[in-house]
Each structure stands twice: as C-alpha cells, then as structure tokens.
Amino acid sequence: MTKLYYGNGNCSIESGISIRGVQIRYRGAIEINDKTSDSFVITHQKNGILVFPIGEGTLNELFDYRGEFKITSVIVADNNAQKVPTTIHRVMDYTELLNTKAEDMTTKSEDLSSTYVSGRKVAKTLLNKPNLNNQHTSEHNTELHLEDGTKYDGYFHIHLADNAVMTGKEHTVDSQDLYFNHGKPTKNPSLVPYGAIEQQKERKMAKLKSRRSKRNRRRR
Numbered sequence: 001m002t003k004l005y006y007g008n009g010n011c012s013i014e015s016g017i018s019i020r021g022v023q024i025r026y027r028g029a030i031e032i033n034d035k036t037s038d039s040f041v042i043t044h045q046k047n048g049i050l051v052f053p054i055g056e057g058t059l060n061e062l063f064d065y066r067g068e069f070k071i072t073s074v075i076v077a078d079n080n081a082q083k084v085p086t087t088i089h090r091v092m093d094y095t096e097l098l099n100t101k102a103e104d105m106t107t108k109s110e111d112l113s114s115t116y117v118s119g120r121k122v123a124k125t126l127l128n129k130p131n132l133n134n135q136h137t138s139e140h141n142t143e144l145h146l147e148d149g150t151k152y153d154g155y156f157h158i159h160l161a162d163n164a165v166m167t168g169k170e171h172t173v174d175s176q177d178l179y180f181n182h183g184k185p186t187k188n189p190s191l192v193p194y195g196a197i198e199q200q201k202e203r204k205m206a207k208l209k210s211r212r213s214k215r216n217r218r219r220r
Contacts, residue, residue: 002084004074007091009118011062011069013076018058019084021077024049028068028116033128035061041132043160044125054132066119132158133170144178144186152178163188 002015004022012035013019025048032049034042039055042063051062058079076086137144137153144152144165155169156178164187166175178186 002076002086003089004071004076004086005089005091006069006071007118009066010064010091013059013062013086015076015084015086017084018079019060019076020053020058020079020081022049022051022059022062023075024051024071025073027070027072029122029125030065030067030069030118031122031126031128033064035063041160042127042129044127049125067122067125068117070116127160130160131171132160143181145181145183146176147179147183149183159187 002013002017002019004013004024005011011024013022027047032042032044036042036051036059037055037057039057040051040053040059043050043052051059071088071090074086074088076084078084135156135158137156144156146152146167152167154167156165156167157170157175158165159171164185165178167178168175180186
C-alpha cells in the first residue's frame, strides 16, 4: 500500500512501487521547500499541489513546509501513469502531543482538535522554486519565437505560476518573453502549471497521429 505522510513541516510518500506523480488537494496556505530531485517539478494552483516528472527517477521526499496545511485528497500515479491506491497519514509534531488529552490518544490523528499549523501561518502558498530553469528548445517538440516573430533557439525558463516562457537558463533583467506561432503568448494562468509547453506537445502529437491515420486509410 502506498502511503502519503504529512505533518511537522514535512510531506513525503512511501511505496513498494515507483511513484512518478502526486496531486494534492488541501486547505490552508504554506511556503513550500521542494525536496524532490532535479527530475521532478512542484507547482501549485489555488488549493492544489502537483508533483510531476521531467526526467527519470521515483518520488519519496516531496517537500518541507511552513504554514497551515490540511490535506483533503490525493491522487498518485506510478511509472505507467496508472492511479495508485493511497492512504493519507498525518504525523503529529511534539508540541501537539504535549497539548493532546490522554483520552484523545486512541482516536485517529485526523480527528484530533489541532491547528494543522507548522511554524507560523502564511498569507498565501509560495514555492521556493517558482521557475523551471535550464530548459532548451532542442529538448522540446515545440517552436518558440521572440516578440518580432523570429524563431528562438536556445535556453529558456518557465514561470510555473502562469506558464510564461522567457529567454535564458534562469530569470534575469535581460530575460525576454517568448511566444508560440502567430504571436500567441506563452503566458496562460488558466492552464495547469507547466501546461503551455505540454499542450503544444500534445497538439503536435495529435496532428502526427491524424496524418498517419489518413495515410493508412488511403493505402487500404
């Protein structure tokens, strides 16, 4: 059985199989300190946290946090993108144990009257790694352009909050906005974080499949 643990300022996952993706719904607001490897990215939108792969590897340590954090649901995927049954386990910290009545110790931790706060409360959820850095056009099946329409080849980074793609390995004052074909902005807060590049990939793959399907029908 796969288990997601959280509490005392840490969130992690344990499983006997390779876990490649985690989607968490929660109440509260936290500052997130990414503990995953460089093969994974953590993003957030509204009251959801998404952990997804950009390379090889499996998930274990997810993130440390500060603030109020109560997980309401979780979806976990394995290396075949199949949903994995997962239970949620809240770990109480030492200060909570000191303030818990003896008669409450036999109840489930989710039923205890606690604040779900680690450290101090924060105003809104923030990431310590707000950008996906060190990306290169040669590694992605999509075309990017400068504002004047010139095709861009080289390093870029993605702002995970709104999917804006900009020039350079990391963000600097010299970074420029990048666009898709016909001047369409990459910035799109309505998409799932990091969705801009992935959406373009899916469209290209769909077109290729459609062309292949038409060719096969003609041959018949």
